[in-house]
Amino acid sequence: KNQVEQSPQSLIILEGKNCTLQCNYTVSPFSNLRWYKQDTGRGPVSLTIMTFSENTKSNGRYTATLDADTKQSSLHITASQLSDSASYICVVRPSNTGKLIFGQGTTLQVKP
C-alpha cells in the first residue's frame, strides 16, 4: 500500500534555531517527492521537488534531501523565522498515476 509517514507530528523551536523534518514513504513506483508548506487557513505551497536521481534540493533556507534507496526524505530549515510556523507536508507521486500520496504533515511552531 502506498503510504507516506512524517515525523515528528509537531515541533516547537526557538527563532533562529535549525530543525529537520522527516518523511518515510512506501510509494512505488516512484516519480517525485515534494515538500509543501501550508500556513494556517491557507492552501499548500510547494517548497521543493525531487525526482529519483536527485538527492538534495535547496530553496533559500529550506534544504530537502532524498534517499531513494531507503525511501526517506528530510526537510532542513536553517535559521528559523517566526514566519516558518506552519504545517509541512511531504507528498509523493507514483509514476503510474496522477494521484498524490500525502503525509499527515509536521506542525512547526517557531517561538521568539
Added chain:
Amino acid sequence: DAMVIQNPRYQVTQFGKPVTLSCSQTLNHNVMYWYQQKSSQAPKLLFHYYDKDFNNEADTPDNFQSRRPNTSFCFLDIRSPGLGDAAMYLCATSRDSPRGLLHNEQFFGPGTRLTVL
C-alpha cells in the same frame, strides 16, 4: 498573477442545507481537483476533472457533486451537509495528461473553510 482563487474563504451552512463552493483559475490548466482536509489531517482527494471528464474517487460520498462549466471554473456542491463535512476544501489545478503522467505540479488555492451548524 496567475493563480487559483476560491470563494468564499469561509462558509457557514446549516445541517442539511445545500452549499456550493467555487474555484476559478487563471493558469489555463486542464486538470482541476477538489480535496477535503479535516483538522490535522492530510488532504483527501474527492474528485478531479481532466478537461471535461469527471473522475470520482471510489470513497467520495454521493453527497458531494461537482461541475466544471468551462476551463476556468469548477464548483463543489454539497447536497445535504452533515456535521462530519465540516472541513477545509482545497481546489488545485495542474497541466497533465489523461492518466496524470506528466507529473506536473498541482497548484493549490487558499481553501474554503466550511462550518456546519
